[in-house]
Amino acid sequence: MSIDGRTIIVTGGGRGIGRTICVQAAKRGARVVVADANIDGARATCELLRTESAPCAAVQVDVTSKDQTERMAEEAKNAFGRIDALVNNAAYYYGLKKTSFDSVDPDEWDRVMSVNVKGAWLCSKAVFRYMRAGGGGKIVNISSGTAFTGTVGFPHYVASKAAVLGLTRALSRELGEYGICVNAVAPGYTETSASLSINGPELSETMAQTRAIKRSEWPEDIAGAVLFLCSGDSDFITGQTIVVDGGIILH
Numbered sequence: 001m002s003i004d005g006r007t008i009i010v011t012g013g014g015r016g017i018g019r020t021i022c023v024q025a026a027k028r029g030a031r032v033v034v035a036d037a038n039i040d041g042a043r044a045t046c047e048l049l050r051t052e053s054a055p056c057a058a059v060q061v062d063v064t065s066k067d068q069t070e071r072m073a074e075e076a077k078n079a080f081g082r083i084d085a086l087v088n089n090a091a092y093y094y095g096l097k098k099t100s101f102d103s104v105d106p107d108e109w110d111r112v113m114s115v116n117v118k119g120a121w122l123c124s125k126a127v128f129r130y131m132r133a134g135g136g137g138k139i140v141n142i143s144s145g146t147a148f149t150g151t152v153g154f155p156h157y158v159a160s161k162a163a164v165l166g167l168t169r170a171l172s173r174e175l176g177e178y179g180i181c182v183n184a185v186a187p188g189y190t191e192t193s194a195s196l197s198i199n200g201p202e203l204s205e206t207m208a209q210t211r212a213i214k215r216s217e218w219p220e221d222i223a224g225a226v227l228f229l230c231s232g233d234s235d236f237i238t239g240q241t242i243v244v245d246g247g248i249i250l251h
């Protein structure tokens with residue numbers, strides 16, 4: 001699996017799963033654009049990558065803004081000359097309060113949908129012309145196992161992650177003729193500061209017992225599938241979802 005020399009944008013690369021994807025991409029020789037609303041987080045990720053002597057650029061972006069996503073793509077092109085892959089990983093997840101479906105704040109509903117769904121669409125739109133000009137590309141959308149299990153407590157988040165799968169399928173049909181593959185990765189419950197902000201530390205052990213592989217899931221478990229979908233080894237795979245959860249959802 002080679003991503004050596006490829007330019008990969010990772011949104012939400014400033015911490016958690018996104019940061020680990022950036023680090024693993026850099027270890028495999030990619031040029032990484034770390035795009036995050038939190039520029040300090042993005043810069044800190046870049047510092048980590050520089051210890052791998054990896055070419056890296058930190059870009060501040062709110063993925064819900066058309067202008068800012070366009071600027072992100074332009075900065076990536078200016079930094080490295082082309083855009084080979086986009087990982088739509090940024091999400092409104094940290095700090096969501098678990099509640100019944102009829103208690104969700106409508107403004108919070110809109111914000112979750114805006115970041116998690118519209119954000120992925122806007123970023124895909126922003127990189128499209130560069131990928132088309134470059135003869136192809138890869139878009140990897142980070143969904144969630146919650147889209148399959150219907151986890152109770154945050155219906156807006158679950159709905160947004162299911163919408164990401166619909167977006168993946170729709171874009172795969174439309175962008176195939178340009179040599180652009182669009183796929184999704186659906187992680188299971190993964191230990192990050194965001195998941196710990198919503199659930200207590202005990203959930204990780206509970207989830208481990210529901211898996212075929214009975215251990216906690218870490219960001220490192222997810223990066224391999226994402227980077228496979230960014231590589232030439234997946235050139236005939238599009239519109240698909242890889243579930244990375246140690247064997248909870250089996251299909």
Ligand SMILES: NC(=O)c1ccc[n+]([C@@H]2O[C@H](COP(=O)([O-])OP(=O)(O)OC[C@H]3O[C@@H](n4cnc5c(N)ncnc54)[C@H](O)[C@@H]3O)[C@@H](O)[C@H]2O)c1
Pocket residue numbers: 011012013014015016017018035036037038041061062063064088089090091092093094115119142143144145186187188189190191192193194195
């Ligand atoms: N942690 C889990 O258990 C888990 C499970 C399944 C799927 N996921 C998905 O994996 C991805 C990463 O999860 P995580 O746990 O690392 O989350 P996280 O909250 O730690 O990281 C999300 C990153 O996105 C950035 N971000 C948020 N809003 C943004 C915006 N509007 N514009 C740009 N950047 C923005 C944040 O600054 C942060 O760096 C998310 O898509 C999440 O839904 C997580």
